[in-house]
Amino acid sequence: MQTTEKNRFEVQSLVISFVIIAICEVFFLADVIADFFSIDIDTTWFDHDTLERFSVLALSCALIVIGRQVYRLFKEHQQATDTVDVASGELLNVIERHFTQWGLSPSEREVALLLIKGLSTQEIADLRETKIGTVKSQTSSIYQKASLKGRNELVAYFVEDLLAGESLTDTKPQPENS
Known part of the structure; x- marks a missing residue:
């Protein structure tokens, strides 16, 4: 059928x-x-x-x-x-692989994940109990190591390929020539 x-x-x-x-x-x-x-609702017909x-x-x-x-x-x-759980776990694995390729420190990895989740710089500083300047320094380092221009490109790097159904594992952002 x-x-x-x-x-x-x-x-x-x-x-x-x-x-x-x-x-x-x-x-x-x-x-x-x-x-x-x-x-009395009894009748003769039923x-x-x-x-x-x-x-x-x-x-x-x-x-x-x-x-x-x-x-x-x-x-x-x-x-x-179950499918969403697997996909979420796989996405996290893919993200972690890229963080390793980019050479991010443990602190930068945490900040990068929080950036991807959409937290503001102030929220990240509050959550990590650090100064906002430290978070700004770490985000700059993340973008530089990943050859990305900012938060939008960081998020788009992972989201765009997923929406297109492409593999993230073989791609690496190329620096743009200006």
Whole structure:
């Protein structure tokens, strides 16, 4: 079964389940209200007990369909989470490899990661409990070692290639000739 066909079937089964639940809810709500006000809703054209049994059976089927969909969605979510975790770990490994190629010190590595995460120079200084001048000196050293002009190029170096689906491992920024 094709993916779109399968998705259409899954959506239809959820819609049908919702309709079944809604109809049964209306029936049971009417039954409770009738019991509360002591109204007799038995008629000659349907047996009340049979209708209740049918409603419970229909609700059970709808619950099974919805339960299967919830289970499938849970599995898909778990797979997506695992994929993101792997990708995050791989990105960090790629970043660390580049930091090694660039010859960054441990302090510069930490500052570079914080820059990539988007923290300001002041926030980095506060977080690392250092002076802002120290962070500015380290960022200048990072950009020089990486042959980059600034934070935007540092972030873009990793993000642009990922968005394009290219490998970062074989590329190194080339200094621009002015």
